[in-house]
Amino acid sequence: MGKIVTRREFIITGATGLAAIYGISACTKSDSPSSISESVKVEAIDPPAGEDFKDPPEMLNLSANAGVVEVALEAKTAKVMINGVNADLMTYNGHFPQQTIRVRRGDKLSVNFKNSLPLTTDKNILGYTKNITNIHTHGWHVSPSGKSDNVFLHINPGEEFLYEYDLSKQEAGTLNFLHSHGHGLVTEQMWGGLAGCALVVADEIDGLSGFENHIISLHDIDLAGTNPAPYTLEDYMNGKEGNIVMVNGQINPVLPINPGQVQRWRVVNASTARFYKLSLEKHTMYLIGTDGGLLDKPYPLSNILLTPGERVDLLIKADQGSGNYRFLSMPYDRGGNVPQTITLMTASYRGNAVKDEIPATINPHAKKLNVDTAALRRSQIALSMGVNKGFINNKSFGDDPFVHTSKVGTFELWEIQNFSGMDHPFHQHVNPAQIIFMKGGEKEYASLYSSIPAWKDTINVPKGGSITMLVPIRDFSGRTVFHCHIIEHGDLGMMAVWDIVK
Ligand SMILES: [Cu+2]
Structure with missing residues (x-):
């Protein structure tokens, strides 16, 4: 059974050859009782300086109309050069990294999505049929229903689907990302190259x-x-x-x-x-x-x-x-x-000296929510791990998901508790939240995110600790999810349904 390996037992198998190409230093022979002969522990990854930095490629906007962005997105396998190996990865449009999609607040985005991953009846180790997929606009405040950010859709190999997003309620000046979200399959798709398209919503402030x-x-x-x-x-x-x-x-x-x-x-x-x-x-x-x-x-x-x-x-x-x-x-x-x-x-x-300055202010509209939290509904959300399973409030998504129901137009306090020996980054779809309080973990992270006027859709819940966050439920009804964003844990079932009603 999949016992949790401790840091001292962790083994990189066959890394001897990798070290030569990749500049891994401080390798030691593993002293773990479960080690095999060529195993090494890797404490530092310090490759030599490589080629000049490149931003991800830009996605072509197929629409000539103002306020409309239309893109073609095809999930397919392609050859990609990774660390000197011509690797077979899953990609969008043959690219790795994926292309950046740029929009403005108020735009309509259409994604002509095609699943060209190979048709197969093979199942992965968790029992899910491979190469079924869909897309999630991670961090966007858009509808979770219909043809929008609906993670319950399944796009089979060979199928096409037209996703449509109304960005009238989305905050400007954000970086989000689009990645696959078919339960039980996300991990291998993201690991295998479908890491995600950057979604950039243009700034509406001067100064940057x-x-x-x-x-x-x-x-x-x-x-x-x-x-x-x-x-x-x-x-x-x-x-x-x-x-x-x-x-x-x-x-x-x-x-x-x-x-x-x-x-x-x-x-x-x-x-x-x-x-x-x-x-x-x-x-x-x-x-x-x-x-x-x-x-x-x-x-x-x-x-x-x-x-x-x-x-x-x-x-x-x-x-x-x-x-x-x-x-x-x-x-x-x-x-x-x-x-x-x-x-x-x-x-x-490199080059000539310039005289740039860090601005004194950025976004005058950013502020901490001023809500009387004493009167709010409080919910406990407990994260835990079992044998090859993840749980939210003792329910594993693939078996019998926990369902949390909320009402549009209200605020809630969520206390997310971590009852395991690992950190879990918690991600809720559709509605970003503000962090009120954080127990455990690194002090710098906790004090930063509980004090600044930050909107968070993903926040680390430290091992044995908790997060309290203020969640405004705004604009959109429909069913969506929240989950651990160690994608492996989400696929193991550390995910719940969030049913938002009018
Ligand atoms: Cu996790």
Whole structure:
């Protein structure tokens, strides 16, 4: 049975060859009793500086009409060069990383979706028929019903479906992402290359447009030959982490920055399970936006934890001496993983000095909700793990889902409790929330998100701890879900139905 491996027992099999290509350092022979001879523990992933940084490609808008964006999105297998291997990945439109879709608040977005993944009767290790899929617009405040952000749809191989999204209620200035959401199948599809399209809703404030702007999509994978490494039940329990860690599909790309320049880095964690504790050597990072929108002002940070599904909008100022500085993921013990130091990217000072400044204010409309919470409905949402199962309030989604019913136009307080030895990033669809209180975990993360006027659709619930959040239920009725965004845990059943009624 899939016991949870501790960090000391965690083994990377067959990584000896990988280390040579990929620059993994500080490898040691495993002393674990369950080790096999060529097993190594990986404490640091520090590949040499690679090619110049590339933003993800842009999606073509097929509509000529103002206020309408129309795209074609085809899920299909394609050859993609990963770490020197011509790998067979699942992609949208043959791209990895996926293309960025840009819209404005108030737009109508049509997605002509086609599932061209191979038709098969094969089932995965959890018993779900492979290659059925659908799409979810992670973080968007849009209808969860009909042809909109409806995760209960199943698009079979060979089928097409026209998704339509009305963005009249969506906040401006956000980075969200589109990924598959067919229960029991999401993990292997995201791991296997369908990591997600960045969804950018244009800013409606002045002050940021002058800065050089980049999208940074974080993804990890291991390959077995040319295929994504297969899943075991143990991988589902722990959350699988790959030792090929990529920024926009590149390994340690080099991003030039002028001395004195301010750049805007919009980072999405599109990994299934890997947590990133982001830090830029010798630099302060300024947090200006979170999952659901821009903040009132920049918040200076030396590091920020980014769990799967979370996004951060950062300003970086090149205010150090000329040189190269690594954008790192620092070790973090989420339970079930090996804490590692990873070089994600290298910022390289180049060119003429410029005189950019970090703005004093960002979004004057950002504020903490002023609601009397004493009178609100309070709900307890308990996250737990069993043998090859995940649970919300003791119910596993694939068997008999827990159903939480809410009413449009109300506010609720949710206390999300984590009764397991692993952190679980909690993601609710459709309605972003504000964090009131956080118990356990890292103090910096807790104090940051419980104090700033941040909208969150994904928040880490630390092992043995809890989160209390204020959830406005706005605009849309229909059935949707909330779940753990360690995608493996969602597929194991740590997901519940959220039935929003008028
Ligand atoms: Cu989880």
